[in-house]
Amino acid sequence: MDWISPRALNRLGMLNMNRRNVDYIARYNERSSYPLVDNKLKTKLVVAEYEVKTPRLLQVVRQQHEISHFREMAEDLQGFAIKPAKGSGGKGITVITGRDGEEYVxxxxxxxxxxxxxxxLSNIxxxxxxxxxxxxxAIVESLVESAPSLARYSFQGVPDIRIIVFRGYPVMAMLRLATTASDGKANLHQGAVGVGLDIGSGRSLNAVQFNxxxxxxxxTGLALGSIVIDAWPQMLEMxxxxxxxTGLGYMGVDLVIDHREGPLLLELNARPGLAIQMANGRGLLPRLHTIEKLKRPHFTPTERAHxxxxxxxxx
Structure with a gap:
């Protein structure tokens, strides 16, 4: 669709931060569920019980003396990611993609x-x-290697897909592509590209950078108007x-497509940002209202995704 100005988006149901916080996060997210999404290790363990795949866990470092085991564990690894369990916004994540003699790349x-x-690890x-x-x-995970068909659109960083899930229904999605400005991270506030995705097909709608x-x-110079996400129904069901x-009624679900493992969950966010609306060129409110008005909600993830x-x- 053609680009729509922010003023027009307001008329079309743009969700603002105050309304998001009061009407959706505070109303639909139980405080007791927050630790499950604010801690990446707890997230990995709980979603595994619901058949949601995540990158393979290689090591958990809880105490300073356990750092000495890292050197031995990583000796034969070509790539991995180190993450703080309770980090946010990509802070503290170090991604190793290869080896050069005794050094890591x-x-x-x-x-x-x-x-x-x-x-x-000590700082984490x-x-x-x-x-x-x-x-x-600190958690050490297997390296996510993006499917080539998608990786070529991103600069240095792994592209991911953010899906807003409301009461169990995927309501809006976007692809996030790293850039030089974002320092290889898929963070729109730092300059990553957001590409709105059609919920019905996984096809790109339009794209924004810095709104x-x-x-x-x-x-990369590649056109962003003809991207199609593989395994789209599977990702929506995940x-x-x-x-x-988690029991969270309003959240952001961040997924990647590994070229060997397929779709994987990276993390969950109980306070997802609102830039996804700019990437899609439409507001969230009409879709949220549609779900709120359902008289007979669907019971299974497959039914809700469909x-x-x-x-x-x-x-």
């Missing part, structure tokens, strides 16, 4: 040694990246399953 191409990574445990600066746990419309990726896993694909498909 980061996603940016920089070389680091084992001592650097051990210090990073000290709470340097945690939400409240409290002591944290401005674009048609080409600023680094997102819907996270409702049963309903969303049918009801919210772009015409």
């Amino acid at each position: 980061k996603a940016s191409g920089a070389r680091v040694n084992t001592a650097y990574l051990e210090l990073h 445990l000290a709470g340097l990246y945690s939400l409240a600066g409290t002591p944290d746990v 401005r419309p674009i048609t080409l990726h600023p680094d 997102a819907a399953r996270c409702y049963e896993a 309903y969303a694909m049918t009801t919210f498909a772009s015409v």
